[in-house]
Amino acid sequence: MSLIDVVIQGVQILMSEKRDAVVQKIRELHQRLIDAYGEEQQDQDEKVDPVATLANTILSQNTNDSNRDLAYQQLRARFSTWEAVRDAPEKEVVEAIRPAGLAPTKGPRIQEALRTITEQQGEISLTFLRDMPLEEAKAWLRNLNGVGPKTASIVLLFALGRAAFPVDTHVHRVSKRLGLIPKTASREQAHDLLEDLVPQKAYYAFHLNLINHGRAICKARSPDCEACMLSDCCCYYQGSIK
Ligand code: SF4
Numbered sequence: 686m687s688l689i690d691v692v693i694q695g696v697q698i699l700m701s702e703k704r705d706a707v708v709q710k711i712r713e714l715h716q717r718l719i720d721a722y723g724e725e726q727q728d729q730d731e732k733v734d735p736v737a738t739l740a741n742t743i744l745s746q747n748t749n750d751s752n753r754d755l756a757y758q759q760l761r762a763r764f765s766t767w768e769a770v771r772d773a774p775e776k777e778v779v780e781a782i783r784p785a786g787l788a789p790t791k792g793p794r795i796q797e798a799l800r801t802i803t804e805q806q807g808e809i810s811l812t813f814l815r816d817m818p819l820e821e822a823k824a825w826l827r828n829l830n831g832v833g834p835k836t837a838s839i840v841l842l843f844a845l846g847r848a849a850f851p852v853d854t855h856v857h858r859v860s861k862r863l864g865l866i867p868k869t870a871s872r873e874q875a876h877d878l879l880e881d882l883v884p885q886k887a888y889y890a891f892h893l894n895l896i897n898h899g900r901a902i903c904k905a906r907s908p909d910c911e912a913c914m915l916s917d918c919c920c921y922y923q924g925s926i927k
Pocket of ligand 1: 859862863902903904908909910911913914915916919920921922
């Protein structure tokens, strides 16, 4: 074995040891978050329409939950089917979803997604994504205008029970502070990094509890580190990252 091979092997061993340590840390954090916020279980019997999840998630971009919910309710009250949303005059859809903000952008995106689904599947249904290889399913969704990694992962995890880990602003911030991902990791990179590190069976509850923690304690501007049950594991609190 040449010197260069020995060096490469040494780096690989160090990297795998570091990865193992982060995975172990995630297991510990997962349990503490469950102790604090509970463990929400994914109801496998509950029938969630992935098209509804897609539309809802597009509506949720850059707004809060109550505005998203109001816009979604208005959309469903005004149009009885997704076909009706697809075929409606654009201004009527925009009007219905106005509470979500950015309605002139989100309305056409939802209609375009519905048209693309129809063209490619012959109906408005995304259940075919349940059986598609995961990376293909992600790529299919991300080909829709306005659908990024977060929206695609939410549809896959929440509506289709697939092994995708969505990263929103809270998950991104808290993961970086805890040192689970590099502080320079983009939101897009964080999807792949966390998907690799978090045990698959923990995706659902860990994702939700990082959001709970980001909202309750690890807030963007003023994290309440003194009240935090994770401070002894936190790189931000320990001062190793700013
Ligand atoms: S110690 Fe502070 S920065 Fe770290 S996770 Fe807790 S609240 Fe966030």
